[in-house]
Amino acid sequence: MPWATIKMMLVDWLYLAALGIGMALLSMAMDQMIEYMQTFQMLLMTLAGRSGSSGYDYLFTYLSWLGYTELLVICSAMFVHYVAPQAIGSGIPEMKTILRGVILKDYLTFRTLISKVVGLTLSLGSGIPIGKMGPMVHMAAIVANLLSNLAENFEGAYGNESRKAEMLAAGCAVGVACTFSAPVGGVLFSIEVTTMYFSVRNYWRGFFAAACGATVFRILRVIVFKSETTLLAMYQTHFPKDGFEPEELPFFALIGVFAGFLGVLFIAVYRGLVMFLRQNRFAKKFFQKNWIVYPIVVAFIVASITYPRGYGRFLTGRFKFTKTLYDIFSNCTWSKPLYSPESPHGCSSELFGSWMNHEGYGPYNVYIVATLFATTFLFLSALCNTMPIPCGMFMPIFVVGAAYGRLFGEIVSAIFPEGIPGGTDQPIFPGIYAVVGAAALSASITHSVSVAVICCEMTGQYIYIIPLMLAVIIANAVSTYFTPSIYDCIITIKHLPYLPDIPPSNAA
Amino acid sequence: MPWATIKMMLVDWLYLAALGIGMALLSMAMDQMIEYMQTFQMLLMTLAGRSGSSGYDYLFTYLSWLGYTELLVICSAMFVHYVAPQAIGSGIPEMKTILRGVILKDYLTFRTLISKVVGLTLSLGSGIPIGKMGPMVHMAAIVANLLSNLAENFEGAYGNESRKAEMLAAGCAVGVACTFSAPVGGVLFSIEVTTMYFSVRNYWRGFFAAACGATVFRILRVIVFKSETTLLAMYQTHFPKDGFEPEELPFFALIGVFAGFLGVLFIAVYRGLVMFLRQNRFAKKFFQKNWIVYPIVVAFIVASITYPRGYGRFLTGRFKFTKTLYDIFSNCTWSKPLYSPESPHGCSSELFGSWMNHEGYGPYNVYIVATLFATTFLFLSALCNTMPIPCGMFMPIFVVGAAYGRLFGEIVSAIFPEGIPGGTDQPIFPGIYAVVGAAALSASITHSVSVAVICCEMTGQYIYIIPLMLAVIIANAVSTYFTPSIYDCIITIKHLPYLPDIPPSNAA
Structure with a gap:
């Protein structure tokens, strides 16, 4: 194999690893922020419940609960509205459309990424029952797209449209994988949900990026959160091996x-x-x-x-x-x-x-x-x-x-x-x-x-x-x-x- | 949805279930036969080692060991040679070719199936280090093809070429899944190994057939072999949850x-x-x-x-x-x-x-x-x-x-x-x-x-x-x-x- 091909392969691997690791870090940072914000709400409730009179307690805690939720939701909605409204919603339907070849304006820009990261952190921090997976897929796709653009500047091959689509597909996989620290399921889910026909040749790309992401995610959980459990799953269960009968x-x-x-x-x-x-x-x-x-x-x-x-x-x-x-x-x-x-x-x-x-x-x-x-x-x-x-x-x-x-x-x-x-x-x-x-x-x-x-x-x-x-x-x-x-x-x-x-x- | 479509869907599900369950039964029957044949070899060795003289023991046990292996391998080779030489080898490379649209003569006939089942049972029974997965893929594909042909007789839709290819792909998945009782991995492995481009729409087909097969396989293991372990994996391991460090x-x-x-x-x-x-x-x-x-x-x-x-x-x-x-x-x-x-x-x-x-x-x-x-x-x-x-x-x-x-x-x-x-x-x-x-x-x-x-x-x-x-x-x-x-x-x-x-x- 000529040297140029090897170099290109290495660069490719590097980009995929960067994508996986970058998204894992982002996901972890957001989780940490959301945790803080929710702990703060708890604190606020406790403070508001100290008036001594049960009637006032009821009123104050209700107002602080409501006010905090309202504040974060409004902030989220306003930020997204003014910075980049493309960040509204899940993102998976849009990714499905983009992966079928349609170009949606400004969906994969840095501005949208910022809008989505801040908006999602705020809205999740408010504690309302919404999820993180769809937005993570969108964010990972944006990061993948930005990496492709970066590469394009000093390497012609990344100008290739099909290469860009491959990077985007890998991005979707990484998004799911990072949310649940589920590398295999993430790749499969993203394939099922976003694409119609799938080139098996690209299977390992999502797999590799997701594995990098999941590895970093789990190692960081050990180092940062000093969790006593080392590389456990997110919601580790403890059922016996023969937990059910035919x-x-x-x-x-x-x-x-x-x-x-x-x-x-x-x-x-x-x-x-x-x-x-x-x-x-x-x-x-x-x-x-x-x-x-x-x-x-x-x-x-x-x-x-x-x-x-x-x-x-x-x-x-x-x-x-x-x-x-x-x-x-x-x-x-x-x-x-x-x-x-x-x-x-x-x-x-x-x-x-x-x-x-x-x-x-x-x-x-x-x-x-x-x-x-x-x-x-x-x-x-x-x-x-x-x-x-x-x-x-x-x-x-x-x-x-x-x-x-x-x-x-x-x-x-x-x-x-x-x-x-x-x-x-x-x-x-x-x-x-x-x-x-x-x-x-x-x-x-x-x-x-x-x-x-x-x-x-x-x-x-x-x-x-x-x-x-x-x-x-x-x-x-x-x-x-x-x-x-x-x-x-x-x-x-x-x-x-x-x-x-x-x-x-x-x-x- | 019109009644005709519902009926067709039901028939489709039925065929997939039949494919999965049929292959699970076949796989189990073969495993049982192979087990008997290998136990018999053990018995033969014990009998041959009873002459009392260690020199003769050595000779007789060697001859019985060698003779048994030779006998089964020769039987297998001759059966396959005379019944259907298409059964020789793994079958996965051929399936890869067939799924790309090439028609290989007599590869998917009932005669080949018989040849493969008998030949494989004999060769595995001899105890030589060969595997079962490739041939199982081939066999499952044959069963899928036969089921399609059967359906074609009383239903026009199965004459559809693309439908046949879908059945074959599901067959490959079932083959892998039955060998290891690994439904998910089986589907993925068969996709990776046999196809180049994959229609995500057909993903559930392999999944469904493989799940039917694996379920029957495991339930039968409980009923037939009265194994104390109920629905355990084939090579169940028992490592602690945090068995390794980053x-x-x-x-x-x-x-x-x-x-x-x-x-x-x-x-x-x-x-x-x-x-x-x-x-x-x-x-x-x-x-x-x-x-x-x-x-x-x-x-x-x-x-x-x-x-x-x-x-x-x-x-x-x-x-x-x-x-x-x-x-x-x-x-x-x-x-x-x-x-x-x-x-x-x-x-x-x-x-x-x-x-x-x-x-x-x-x-x-x-x-x-x-x-x-x-x-x-x-x-x-x-x-x-x-x-x-x-x-x-x-x-x-x-x-x-x-x-x-x-x-x-x-x-x-x-x-x-x-x-x-x-x-x-x-x-x-x-x-x-x-x-x-x-x-x-x-x-x-x-x-x-x-x-x-x-x-x-x-x-x-x-x-x-x-x-x-x-x-x-x-x-x-x-x-x-x-x-x-x-x-x-x-x-x-x-x-x-x-x-x-x-x-x-x-x-x-």
């Missing part, structure tokens, strides 16, 4: 069916909301004239509903929405007595406390809390995603699916406290149902099967791949039959230019 | 480099052997005239080398070649004292016995045994794959890579008995190095990155995905630089028709 597979299939219909409902709600805003005469007049009013109204609704001493007391304990996943995936059973040496499968009292006794209220029935939690956030995350701020919906849907799955698993466990009759004596592990539910609902909304792999990587366990695949495929089948995926739905809503799909070959 | 990553990278060069060596040896047979005047004259002589000679060489009381005593204990994987992946350290409550990381004496004291000989140094084992089988599997019988090379290479990785890990462990200085106090786990080595060597030979996923699925653990990806990508980079993949190499050797690759875009 007899339970029909239950997992049932989760798939439910998740399929729930996904259809979610997409319908989201589309309904957007269409209402666009077509209702009053909404059109009011919100379109004063663009900032809509985020204010939505933030007000969301903050009021989630206010921890109000209805929020039913929305479980952990402060940050996504952190509830630790509780939902926990390896214990509600229906058994509290954890003790005699009851190894019972939940600890802290965990129960965080679900049943919130902010000094309660105890409430844990099944009711879980139902309210899941249902409320299903609608709230659809609502939040209609705001003109950078936001994703994968993570909230994932959490909602996990909560529904957990609920289902707990009911199965309550019905069969000694495990499925006829099998071995081991009890049901509702945590596994939660993982399956999370994957099934996200799969049903995004129309992707690789969520199963993301789930395994996020939890660091591989034992439930078969229930996962079963539920994911069934959920996909149900939702594909009724509705296009959320990304295709947004493409239609936003009137983004796109090529029609090739009709399925069975229509021959 | 400081060990350079070692894993080094494994990648070594594996890359070893892969290049393997492909060169294989190509050299085939070219020698074809070009050497004596070999040409002798073997081409009497086609049955070559397998007889090779089986003689292999049986003599692996004869357990001869040189075979250095080739570790477990009778069946692939079963040594259990020992190689085991979670213990040679360099520590034997397992006891005071030495929790030491190996059990049974495990040591099976490596060091074989057939009453020994004890031999375990490092020397591992080196001899890996090196001998590296060459033997190249040799065996030149025989005119159905055979694959993925599994032997995987085992050889695991042995080299283990050896490397043990050396690291011996150098740093208290773990990497500066990290936590936990010791090195050489089993993790074995898993990484296995993935890296197979990746280097097949030029695929999804081996990392297959590895996770085979071992049922996900903790080492980052070292796996690191080593796999480095091994790929090294071997891609020096040589085409083994499949492309066979395509060239066999003069199969193929379309040239599109030149890489950096050659613009």
Whole structure:
């Protein structure tokens, strides 16, 4: 091989590594900022609750909770509005369009990157139920594009259009991989969601960049956060290796069916909301004239509903929405007595406390809390995603699916406290149902099967791949039959230019 | 959706499920047969060793060992020769050609299927170091093709050429998935190895069929074999969740480099052997005239080398070649004292016995045994794959890579008995190095990155995905630089028709 080719290969590797590592650093810095901002909100609440009179406490904490959320959401919306409105929303639908060859103006500029990074940090910091994955995909694609442009200046080959598209595809993979520190699932998900036809030759590019990113991400977590766990997965689970019986597979299939219909409902709600805003005469007049009013109204609704001493007391304990996943995936059973040496499968009292006794209220029935939690956030995350701020919906849907799955698993466990009759004596592990539910609902909304792999990587366990695949495929089948995926739905809503799909070959 | 479309979708799903389940049953039946045949060889050896005189024992056991191997290999070669010689070899290179649109005569007929099933069962039953994956891909593709033809009879849509190609691609995925009961890795590996451009729309098809197959496969293992482990992975490992430190990553990278060069060596040896047979005047004259002589000679060489009381005593204990994987992946350290409550990381004496004291000989140094084992089988599997019988090379290479990785890990462990200085106090786990080595060597030979996923699925653990990806990508980079993949190499050797690759875009 001539020297020029070797040099070009090395440069290529270097760029991919830079992309992966750069995005990992960015993701980590943002996570850290968001953590600080949410801790500050907690602090503010504590300070506001010190007046001594319970009436004033109630008022002040509510005002500080509402004010903080409003402030961050408004800041986010204004920053994005004035710096680069291209940063609004998820970004995956736009990337899908761009990867099919359409050029969207100013979508991949440095200005948009800044707008998205700041806007997303602010909006996530406010604690509203939105996700980080879609925006991360957009950001990684921008970084990939900027790197390509940089290379173009001193190397002609990067002027090649197809090379640019390859870099963008790698960027999408890195974006997903960095969000969940899931290199394999990230590559697959980005392929499934953004492209129609895929050149296998480029497979390793996304893989390599994502691996670099994930490695740096995990090593940094060890060094920066001094976490006692070294290279663990983000939501490491601890189920035994034979955590479920073949007899339970029909239950997992049932989760798939439910998740399929729930996904259809979610997409319908989201589309309904957007269409209402666009077509209702009053909404059109009011919100379109004063663009900032809509985020204010939505933030007000969301903050009021989630206010921890109000209805929020039913929305479980952990402060940050996504952190509830630790509780939902926990390896214990509600229906058994509290954890003790005699009851190894019972939940600890802290965990129960965080679900049943919130902010000094309660105890409430844990099944009711879980139902309210899941249902409320299903609608709230659809609502939040209609705001003109950078936001994703994968993570909230994932959490909602996990909560529904957990609920289902707990009911199965309550019905069969000694495990499925006829099998071995081991009890049901509702945590596994939660993982399956999370994957099934996200799969049903995004129309992707690789969520199963993301789930395994996020939890660091591989034992439930078969229930996962079963539920994911069934959920996909149900939702594909009724509705296009959320990304295709947004493409239609936003009137983004796109090529029609090739009709399925069975229509021959 | 009109009723006709729904019906067609249902039929499609049914066919995919039938494909997956059918192949799982076939794979299981073959495994069972092979198991019986290998147990019988063991029995024969025991019977032959009862003469009372050690000299006669030696002779009789050698003759029975040699005779059994020869018999099965000759039967396999003759069956394949007379029934359908298309069944010879792996099948993956041919599938690659077929999926690019070339029609190879009689490659996908029922006759070839029979020839491949019987031939492969016989050749694997003889215990020579060959694999099952390539032939399984070929068989699954045949089953997929037969199902398509069946459907064509009463439904016009299946006459559609593109539909047939989709079924074939799903077949390839199922073949890989059934061999290792690795549904995700199977789909990815088959995509990487057999196709150039991939329609993402068909992704779920392979996924669905593979999931059906894997589910049935695992459930049957529980029911038929009454294995105490329920839905475990094939080579379930038991490493702790934080089994390696970030400081060990350079070692894993080094494994990648070594594996890359070893892969290049393997492909060169294989190509050299085939070219020698074809070009050497004596070999040409002798073997081409009497086609049955070559397998007889090779089986003689292999049986003599692996004869357990001869040189075979250095080739570790477990009778069946692939079963040594259990020992190689085991979670213990040679360099520590034997397992006891005071030495929790030491190996059990049974495990040591099976490596060091074989057939009453020994004890031999375990490092020397591992080196001899890996090196001998590296060459033997190249040799065996030149025989005119159905055979694959993925599994032997995987085992050889695991042995080299283990050896490397043990050396690291011996150098740093208290773990990497500066990290936590936990010791090195050489089993993790074995898993990484296995993935890296197979990746280097097949030029695929999804081996990392297959590895996770085979071992049922996900903790080492980052070292796996690191080593796999480095091994790929090294071997891609020096040589085409083994499949492309066979395509060239066999003069199969193929379309040239599109030149890489950096050659613009």
